[in-house]
Amino acid sequence: MLIIPLLLIYALCGTAIFLQPNHNTKVDLSISGDFPTLNKASHHSKPKPKRANSSPSNSTSSAALPTGTPCAGNSPENRSQWCEYDIDTDWSEVVPDTGVTREYWLDIDEIAAAPDGYLRTVMTINGSIPGPTIYADWGDYVVVHVTNHLHEAKNGTSIHWHGIWQRATNEHDGVVSITQCPIAPGTSMTYRWRAMQYGSSWYHSHIGLQAWNGVFGGTIINGPATANYDEDAGVMILSDWTHETADEMYQFAQLCGPPELPSGLINGTNVFGTGNHTRGSRLKLQVTKGKSYRLRLVNAALDTNFIFMIDNDKLTTIAMDLVPIEPFSTYSVTIGMGLRYDIIITADQASLADSFWIRAIPLQACSENADPSNIRGILHYEDTPSVPKTLGFIYSDEKCDDIQALSLGLFRWYLNSTTMEILWEDPTLMQIYDGVSAFPNSSAVISLPKADQWFYLDIETRQPIGHPIHLHGHDFFILSQGTGAWDGSSRTENPPRRDTAMLPRQGHLVIAFQADNPGAWLMHCHIGWHTTEGFALQFLERTDEVVDTIDYELLQDTCESWITYDELHNIVQEDSGV
Structure with a gap:
């Protein structure tokens, strides 16, 4: 196998990604199925x-x-x-x-x-x-x-x-x-x-x-789906929440690091305050005794890893991201930013109480929240829910990693000196359409020119926090994930498949994907502060095939409207561009 020199790209957060394309052979993967805003x-x-x-x-x-x-x-x-x-x-x-x-x-x-x-x-x-x-x-x-x-x-x-x-x-x-x-x-x-x-x-x-x-x-x-259930209860979106705009908080984050967030929401609602001074309302989920329900969990947070549980209920996970998996049961799931879990619950606890707490608990090892025990909803059996008196399961708050997907050739990407900085008014796809082939370092571009070639990425960090890594345009296979540096061993027999996965704190994440989708695809940390500050790169995949697929009129019309608006209002771009 031809080993090419390592490519070094510098950005933010003391994280290294090692990528090495395999030019000659395909890896044998056995796979079964006053700051209102920044701009x-x-x-x-x-x-x-x-x-x-x-x-x-x-x-x-x-x-x-x-x-x-x-x-x-x-x-x-x-x-x-x-x-x-x-x-x-x-x-x-x-x-x-x-x-x-x-x-x-x-x-x-x-x-x-x-x-x-x-x-x-x-x-x-x-x-x-x-x-x-x-x-x-x-x-x-x-x-x-x-x-x-x-x-x-x-x-x-x-x-x-x-x-x-x-x-x-x-x-x-x-x-x-x-x-x-x-x-x-x-x-x-x-x-x-x-x-x-x-x-x-x-x-x-x-x-x-x-x-x-x-x-x-x-x-x-x-x-x-990989397991049966009676009813689909829909999406349940977990998010942290601030009492200033996120962009006002960003001014603080740039100077002092990520701030402590005051609150959180489940499907856009929660209460704030203590005792008799609370405002707002809890999410309420009514169930019927004996029925099973599919919940679609999404972590849409800015900077919070959650542990999710429902008091007294077992959670059976049937999918991670948009990938069905063999069902497994736990009493809680840990979910990083951008990740999704489909779970099934069974309403079989009516003999114990008529209402139970739904809990989205920020993991304090990596998520600062002023009221971590208060992000709750209510699962209830009766038409009018009472305030639950139930207790949550015991959990560990010492780690902020996602479910270890692996309990079950390379570039190095260093994120510590040069960040992605690209312009709203000059998108990569427009540049590709115009024939641009050379991009500045600040565009953080890696070219993937060969059809169906496999690429392997070893992402490592010495930082004491985890990073949810999200790739656009692809799923990837997780070959290794754990603490410390990668030791070179990989799981190639039916490896887990995701589009977002946690890079463990002071650890590594090794992934592989195939160049089977021509385009310009972003890869980034899904912590909002980090993406905004430039913790990102873009893969330009088979660009010679991209031009014929682009709706140039749509791209041009949107850009012309934005450039006209920008010139009229003097818009100031203060972030990485993405």
Whole structure:
């Protein structure tokens, strides 16, 4: 095997990534199935927030509901079946031809709201946090019209479809500075992609810290499952929350490091305060005795790893990210930022109590939260829930790593001196279309020119915190994950498959993916502060094939609108670009 010289790229956070392409052989993987925002005008003062309407936005979608009757054969008694397909169908190669297009309209606006009872300026999708869930069936086409109403904030926006492969639709990945320019206030952009995977995910803004001001929502793609359940309880989004805008907090983070966050939300709601002085409301989940429910957990936090549990209930995990797995049961799951877990619970505890706490507990070893025991919802059997008196399970707070996916050739990427710095108005895809082939170091580019070549990345850190590493446009296989430096050993027999995985603190993460999706794909830490500060790189994959797939008119129209708006309002970019 040809060993090429190591490539060294310098950025932030004392983390090293070692990457080495294998040019001659394919690895034998045995796989079974006054700071309103960052992009503010330099002269712009803090906006006066608008009050939320009591009625929902008129701009809704007729498709913004579950798809109804599941595919033939898929029933509570047999969730593994999906029309003529089943859980054993190789979903990386086969996609059902449904002929269905599901269409949505999303309006992004800035209002005054109190998700945890504390009034502040927030950003919403269709007037809510989180935004509406995007539903599709495996194989459907999805069309989403996004309109930017952030006139007072003078913010551009975008929507990234987290975990969606975007095969032949790279310009719809929603990453400002890489796949598009920002959507300017007063304009719209239409995203189009195909649901080639199935399972649970989320969507969010991918410009600055805008997502953590409220611009996020869930995604459900219906398909087969590895275990049976009676009802789908939908997406349950866990998030931390601040009482200032995320961008105001960023000013502090730049000077003093990540701040302690005061609160947290479950599906956009919680209470804040103590004793008789609490404000807000708890999430409530009503269940029927004897039934089983699928919950789709998403960690949409800015900078919090959660341990999730429901008092007295066992959790059976059936999927990680958009990947079905063999079911396993625990009393809690640890979930890093950007990760998703599909779990099944059974309502079999009614003899003990009529209400139980749902808990999302920040792991204090790596997540600073002022009220870590207060991010809770209520699971209840009766129509009117009582305040639970139940106790949570004992858990360890000494580690902040994700579930060890491995309990079950290389570049080196050093993140400590040069950060990614790219421009909103000059996205990578536009540069590729214009024939640019040489990029500055600040673009943090790694070229992957050969079709179907396998690449291996050893990501290492000496930092005492973990990093959730997310790759766009691909799933990857986890070959090694643990504390300390990588010892060279790998798991190649049916390795776990993810699109986001935790790099353990003072540890390593070794992953592999195949260059089978031409495009410009971001890889980054999903801690919001770190991405904004440049903890990222981009893979330019088979760029000679990209130009013919790009919707140049869409790309050009969005950029022209943004450049015109930028020139009119003197927008100041203060972040890494992504």
